[in-house]
Amino acid sequence: MIVYGYRSTHLKSANLPNVKCPNCETQNQMTTSVYGRHVHIFWIPLFPAGNTGIFECRNCHKGFKKNELNEDGKLAYKNFKSQVKTPIWKYSGLGLIAVLIAFGFYAKKQGDAEVAEYLENPAMYDVYTFRTEGNYYSTFKVLQVFKDSLYVSYNGMETNKRSGIKDIDKPANYSDSLYYVLTTKNIESLKESGDLVDIER
Numbered sequence: 001m002i003v004y005g006y007r008s009t010h011l012k013s014a015n016l017p018n019v020k021c022p023n024c025e026t027q028n029q030m031t032t033s034v035y036g037r038h039v040h041i042f043w044i045p046l047f048p049a050g051n052t053g054i055f056e057c058r059n060c061h062k063g064f065k066k067n068e069l070n071e072d073g074k075l076a077y078k079n080f081k082s083q084v085k086t087p088i089w090k091y092s093g094l095g096l097i098a099v100l101i102a103f104g105f106y107a108k109k110q111g112d113a114e115v116a117e118y119l120e121n122p123a124m125y126d127v128y129t130f131r132t133e134g135n136y137y138s139t140f141k142v143l144q145v146f147k148d149s150l151y152v153s154y155n156g157m158e159t160n161k162r163s164g165i166k167d168i169d170k171p172a173n174y175s176d177s178l179y180y181v182l183t184t185k186n187i188e189s190l191k192e193s194g195d196l197v198d199i200e201r
């Protein structure tokens with residue numbers, strides 16, 4: 001379940017000068033508090049969603065909404081509100097999302113660079129993950145590296161999810177006695193077909 005909604009926090013309070021109380025008509029006793037609303041998801045502030053003011057007379061202690069003030073009051077509030085800054089933490093969620101996206105791009109780029117490096121310089125026990133013809137995933141393990149070919153052992157198991165690779169990449173699933181020869185060309189065409197998913201070292 002995703003928990004989200006609005007929350008409000010107190011931003012700033014002030015006395016509104018030259019404003020008459022609509023109730024007791026005392027001058028200069030009107031105070032305002034500005035509350036900033038923001039959208040949250042799991043209580044992490046995502047972005048601001050407007051400010052509201054509440055008003056109280058210090059003389060009669062009655063509370064008011066903005067539309068109950070006279071024109072001077074509305075104007076004084078407008079001036080005050082324009083000086084109230086939205087704190088940057090109210091954007092935390094957006095910041096977090098931006099960081100996660102940036103990290104995702106970075107990690108993908110690093111991963112691609114790693115695969116390119118492993119393809120260029122294969123090593124014993126590298127494990128290649130590839131997409132099978134039936135759109136499953138399986139692996140083969142490098143047993144020997146030669147100048148223009150690899151001896152590999154295929155995994156006897158396959159999985160329908162990429163994340164399932166860790167469950168099938170086990171020594172018992174690779175044959176000790178049966179190996180295949182993959183030429184550099186074979187590996188290149190595997191990569192070009194887009195079916196080479198990953199290389200782990």
Ligand SMILES: [Zn+2]
Pocket residue numbers: 021022023024025026057058059060061062
């Ligand atoms: Zn009053």
